[in-house]
Amino acid sequence: MRKIFLSIFSFVLAIHALAQTASVAHKVDSVIRLMTLEEKIGQLNQYSGDWAHTGPITPDGDKQNQIRRGQVGSMLNVIGVEHTRDLQQMAMQSRLKIPLLFAQDVIHGFRTTFPIPLAQACSWDMDLIERSERIAATEASASGIHWCFAPMVDIARDARWGRVMEGAGEDPYLGARIATARVKGFQGKGIGHTDAVMSCVKHFAAYGAAIGGRDYNSVDMSLQTLWQYYLPPFKAAVDAGVSSVMNAFNSLNGIPATGNAYLVKDVLKDTWKFRGIVVSDWGSVGGIATHGYAADDKEAALAAIEAGCDIDMESRCYKNNLASLVKEKKLSLQLIDNAVKAVLTKKFELGLFEDPYKFCDEKRENAQQNVAAHKATALQLAERSIVLLKNDLNILPVSKNVKTIAVIGPFVKAVKDNLGFWSMEWPDDSATIVTQWEGIRNKFSSDVNMLYAKGCNINDTDSSGFAEAIAVSSKADIVIMSIGEARDMSGEAKSRSNPVIPGVQEALVKNILATGKPVVVMINAGRPLLFGSIADKAHAILYTWWLGSQAGNAIAAVLTGDYNPSGKITMSFPRNAGQMPIYYNHLNTGHPAPNDSTLDYVSGYIDLPHSPRFPFGYGLSYTSFAYSDIKLSKTTVRPGEKLEVSVVVTNSGNYDGEETVQLYIRDMVASVVRPVKELKGFQKIFLKRGESGEVKFRITIEDLKFYNNQLQYVAEPGDFKLFIGTNSEEVKEASFKLVL
Numbered sequence: 001m002r003k004i005f006l007s008i009f010s011f012v013l014a015i016h017a018l019a020q021t022a023s024v025a026h027k028v029d030s031v032i033r034l035m036t037l038e039e040k041i042g043q044l045n046q047y048s049g050d051w052a053h054t055g056p057i058t059p060d061g062d063k064q065n066q067i068r069r070g071q072v073g074s075m076l077n078v079i080g081v082e083h084t085r086d087l088q089q090m091a092m093q094s095r096l097k098i099p100l101l102f103a104q105d106v107i108h109g110f111r112t113t114f115p116i117p118l119a120q121a122c123s124w125d126m127d128l129i130e131r132s133e134r135i136a137a138t139e140a141s142a143s144g145i146h147w148c149f150a151p152m153v154d155i156a157r158d159a160r161w162g163r164v165m166e167g168a169g170e171d172p173y174l175g176a177r178i179a180t181a182r183v184k185g186f187q188g189k190g191i192g193h194t195d196a197v198m199s200c201v202k203h204f205a206a207y208g209a210a211i212g213g214r215d216y217n218s219v220d221m222s223l224q225t226l227w228q229y230y231l232p233p234f235k236a237a238v239d240a241g242v243s244s245v246m247n248a249f250n251s252l253n254g255i256p257a258t259g260n261a262y263l264v265k266d267v268l269k270d271t272w273k274f275r276g277i278v279v280s281d282w283g284s285v286g287g288i289a290t291h292g293y294a295a296d297d298k299e300a301a302l303a304a305i306e307a308g309c310d311i312d313m314e315s316r317c318y319k320n321n322l323a324s325l326v327k328e329k330k331l332s333l334q335l336i337d338n339a340v341k342a343v344l345t346k347k348f349e350l351g352l353f354e355d356p357y358k359f360c361d362e363k364r365e366n367a368q369q370n371v372a373a374h375k376a377t378a379l380q381l382a383e384r385s386i387v388l389l390k391n392d393l394n395i396l397p398v399s400k401n402v403k404t405i406a407v408i409g410p411f412v413k414a415v416k417d418n419l420g421f422w423s424m425e426w427p428d429d430s431a432t433i434v435t436q437w438e439g440i441r442n443k444f445s446s447d448v449n450m451l452y453a454k455g456c457n458i459n460d461t462d463s464s465g466f467a468e469a470i471a472v473s474s475k476a477d478i479v480i481m482s483i484g485e486a487r488d489m490s491g492e493a494k495s496r497s498n499p500v501i502p503g504v505q506e507a508l509v510k511n512i513l514a515t516g517k518p519v520v521v522m523i524n525a526g527r528p529l530l531f532g533s534i535a536d537k538a539h540a541i542l543y544t545w546w547l548g549s550q551a552g553n554a555i556a557a558v559l560t561g562d563y564n565p566s567g568k569i570t571m572s573f574p575r576n577a578g579q580m581p582i583y584y585n586h587l588n589t590g591h592p593a594p595n596d597s598t599l600d601y602v603s604g605y606i607d608l609p610h611s612p613r614f615p616f617g618y619g620l621s622y623t624s625f626a627y628s629d630i631k632l633s634k635t636t637v638r639p640g641e642k643l644e645v646s647v648v649v650t651n652s653g654n655y656d657g658e659e660t661v662q663l664y665i666r667d668m669v670a671s672v673v674r675p676v677k678e679l680k681g682f683q684k685i686f687l688k689r690g691e692s693g694e695v696k697f698r699i700t701i702e703d704l705k706f707y708n709n710q711l712q713y714v715a716e717p718g719d720f721k722l723f724i725g726t727n728s729e730e731v732k733e734a735s736f737k738l739v740l
């Protein structure tokens with residue numbers, strides 16, 4: 001017995017000595033040589049703790065003793081230095097003392113809550129988005145977290161799907177740029193630094209195309225569509241050095257993504273050479289059997305590990321079946337070793353073998369609470385996420401000299417609804433979240449008479465508060481209304497068949513509009529909602545999404561014009577539920593319907609224009625921007641050449657402001673039908689009123705490539721159109737030719 005103990009002891013000493021010197025690959029191999037099959041499988045087993053439940057709860061099964069026996073490699077939903085240290089101490093009682101990894105869904109901030117990702121995307125501000133993830137990583141890593149399950153980069157064209165809130169919207173180019181910014185933000189100067197976390201891009205792949213917008217539903221699409229639209233943000237994340245990738249819940253063309261060898265093995269690992277960790281989604285290994293692609297958990301485990309899924313999150317299929325699969329010679333030990341290698345490599349790179357408590361520093365944790373600089377970034381990002389959809393008669397910004405303002409609606413004094421889905425819960429939330437009322441009240445001088453009425457709740461049928469809201473509004477010079485979705489109405493498993501403004505809120509707006517007062521409507525939501533009558537009749541509309549802990553201050557800055565809104569939507573806003581999915585970069589048809597024509601035999605609706613209510617890239621400013629004609633450096637482009645493109649943008653209105661100048665192209669004729677427009681570049685330009693600026697873009701052959709019928713990424717010769725403008729519809733146009 002003593003002998004065994006001594007040899008284990010010397011193993012452990014050997015591991016830790018090795019940790020100081022050899023290369024990571026060498027260290028990993030050395031550890032793997034010491035491991036039993038059970039210990040290896042342990043590294044592939046991930047459990048949830050109790051801090052939050054982000055999936056269907058499974059029986060505890062004595063997790064703590066399993067950790068002590070080396071049967072658990074990582075945990076999610078364990079937060080804070082105190083708790084992560086406790087569990088790490090248990091891991092240090094295991095035979096080989098392999099440290100645990102702690103993962104968490106950090107979707108839009110940790111201690112500091114930023115706007116939801118879809119709102120952030122509307123800023124088109126890569127630096128700011130990266131900075132928000134830098135802050136999230138700094139705060140999370142100080143609380144013992146090594147690994148953030150973000151960014152979510154699923155392309156989303158259907159606002160019925162509740163998870164549109166987590167991504168960047170419908171465009172692959174913008175989605176890829178944002179994916180890169182987020183990965184860089186999370187991973188900072190590289191994992192191993194105490195303020196960096198491993199990033200995890202998800203959900204691989206095509207989860208956003210769930211049929212009918214119903215969460216978890218199957219996906220069926222051509223490989224061309226997959227490569228052209230859905231994969232680019234993942235590829236960008238891999239190129240940016242993302243540490244891990246999460247499988248998706250859906251099946252893709254009949255094969256569950258978690259057991260999909262084409263996706264994980266062929267594309268991700270073999271073609272893209274991804275060497276980090278692939279983690280299943282919650283229970284998605286077991287889900288392979290539920291889908292009907294495997295007879296039972298054992299077959300499901302085999303399908304997943306063979307496809308390349310390294311870690312099983314919460315389904316226990318690996319833990320219960322991998323050993324017998326190896327013993328029965330159905331599974332090669334090599335595949336298990338490969339998966340273990342991926343996990344141990346990251347543990348070494350994080351520095352956890354040298355110091356398992358590297359991220360357990362209470363002082364650092366305490367210092368990351370309520371950091372003023374983090375709040376300032378949250379405010380900046382929240383201001384830039386707000387989209388001005390309408391401003392009839394320029395009723396915004398509200399003059400600071402108005403005498404009486406009525407602020408009406410269930411969001412005015414709401415606290416946590418400002419945070420939205422996938423936000424962390426902290427005991428001091430009510431003290432740190434700036435409500436809309438507080439923000440607005442603080443912004444106007446105390447001479448302004450500020451009135452309030454709630455009017456109604458978010459989602460019920462009670463209209464008993466209308467009378468008071470009407471009476472209050474009647475006394476005001478201007479009415480500001482704040483309505484929308486409660487924080488849990490968009491998010492995972494929050495699909496809505498008809499995502500209208502819930503409850504009686506739209507009726508409340510109608511009643512207030514009937515007072516004849518100028519009415520500004522602010523819509524708080526996790527997705528593009530349907531709000532037809534408001535879109536037609538309200539005098540001004542601000543889409544405020546869920547803006548996070550600085551919501552009140554950001555809204556007040558925009559209402560008063562201290563910040564001139566610059567956000568541009570990154571999902572097309574539909575007119576009604578029947579239009580979904582709707583997206584600007586669609587293919588042409590043989591029966592196009594130009595200008596929303598409803599003529600016979602065109603691809604439109606007889607009861608509705610087919611264009612969106614608000615197009616991709618749309619968003620107003622308090623000022624206006626005029627675009628010159630497009631200048632091209634040449635009209636014929638050959639391989640190796642660059643096409644220089646420029647426009648002059650003039651701030652032709654009365655306020656200083658920022659514009660996001662967007663560039664789209666169209667390949668007029670190709671061997672497969674090409675989209676009517678594709679975003680290929682954008683630039684933000686700040687112009688003082690009256691000022692002009694030249695905006696330049698450079699197009700190369702890379703920007704003209706697409707996946708042909710054989711899935712080759714090629715450019716084909718011929719005519720191209722190029723568009724530059726303020727959104728995907730209002731553009732200037734030019735043409736050029738590609739000669740090969």
Ligand code: NOJ
Pocket residue numbers: 054055076105149202281282492
């Ligand atoms: C399920 C979600 O799909 C995924 O995004 C998340 O990371 C896991 N649950 C863990 O909470």
